[in-house]
Amino acid sequence: MNERISPSALRAVPELNYLNAINVARYRAIMRYMYLEYQRLKYWLKPEEIYEGVQTWGILDGYTLDLCLSDLEQLKSWGNLASRHDGGRALSLEEYMRKKSQYLLTPYAIEIERMLESLEKVKGYGGSLETSYFDTIAACVRQVRENTGRMDEGESLRNWELLYGAFKTMHENAADFIASLNSMQAEEMMATDGFLAMKENLVNYLQHFVKSLQRNAYRIEGQLLKITNPHIELYLTHVTEDELSKPRLEEAKSGEETLLELRQGWRNLMRWFVGDEAGQSELTLLEKAAKETIAKVVRSAVRLQERRRGGASRRLDLETVARRFAELDSLEEAHRLGAYVFGLFPSRHLQGEDRRETERSDASTWDEPPNIRLIRSRSRRRAVRGASEPMRNQSAKREAYREQVQEMLAEEQAFVDRMLAYGSVSISELAPMNGKERMRLLQWIGRCTAAASRTFVTADGCIVAVRSPAAGETGVLRCNDGELVMPDYRIEVTRGVLAGG
Structure with a gap:
């Protein structure tokens, strides 16, 4: 509420x-x-x-x-x-x-x-992840659960002030500390080399808090769930009575207003540790935020270390490895040394067709002939412009592509003529088709069902229309490579121009 x-x-x-x-x-x-x-x-x-x-x-x-x-x-x-x-x-x-x-x-x-x-005095978010507040909250909640009806006068108010004060301070400090680690200033500091010196202490600090959170906070959650609503009302009523018993010279809040504020405070406590209908508890969110912060700190430290290693010169190491390779007598020993020094190389996917001399499964990779691939340089330096090269003649490729396109158009025209001969035909009445004809037919059906008029016009002016079958009515499209069960559409192909087109 x-x-x-x-x-x-x-x-x-x-x-x-x-x-x-x-x-x-x-x-x-x-x-x-x-x-x-x-x-x-x-x-x-x-x-x-x-x-x-x-x-x-x-x-x-x-x-x-x-x-x-x-x-x-x-x-x-x-x-x-x-x-x-x-x-x-x-x-x-x-x-x-x-x-x-x-x-x-x-x-x-x-x-x-x-x-x-x-x-x-504010210089940043500040805050801290103190675990001692959990002990204070646990002790106060235990006292509420065990001694509500037997507390002395004024003891209920002292218990509430200690309980809610520790809860509020713990929540605010934790929120401020997590926010400080996600600020722009923290992001800039995590990108400096000086961050590596404090990385271990920061990770240990966060891990200690998460362990204490898991050990103590969930115990408090269990204690809160055991306190019944009548028990809570009795406790808050005693706190209200103790608050109203204080002598005040100025106008104070009424008993009803004080009790409403205390109930809201208790709901805040329950929502933080237990959660409510609106979502999970703040306790769970804090634990998740702390773990994400640990991962973020570790990632930042790893990036800094990689950057340090990336800038180091490995010339002497490579010269030593080169001398070792030069001292070897056989290619087999060189392979063995390369495996020890470099391990597996990162894989690279090269597109093309491999020409293999044999299909034997026990044939070694080293026995296969090399496949030559031209790799473009990734260097940002411009290559030295050499002598001009003659213009390459691409007429043979153009002629081959022209023949390929003409063959495809002829096949498409033959399919259109075949469908024109049918006029109007259902899927189950069609003669067996090959794979290319099946793909064209399915493309026609897709284009018609996507259009509002459920028709479309081919390149040579033929009108293709598709009529949907009755609900649940299916047909079998017979093909050379199998049979396809699908809705028994009726395809109508005629020559002409669409109305309004």
């Missing part, structure tokens, strides 16, 4: 306006100074304190107290600041005449500055 969203969650956020305003530097300086003072437990600040604190940084030229007061009021109108009247004594006429106020960061503003502070 999808989580419902309230209209208030879709409202505009005016508290973010100061991040893109015209005077963004002034607003951000004020907000950052007040946030730092908030961390020092100083909450209500006077405009003079804020102005002096910002001025000590020396980053705003021409900044005055009046501008600071104007900026504070603007931030207040956006909802970033709250103000109250300052009842202290005025030390000068200017202070007495000016409306005195103190300013406080609102909860929204505190979270925005906290987020900005975190964003400034």
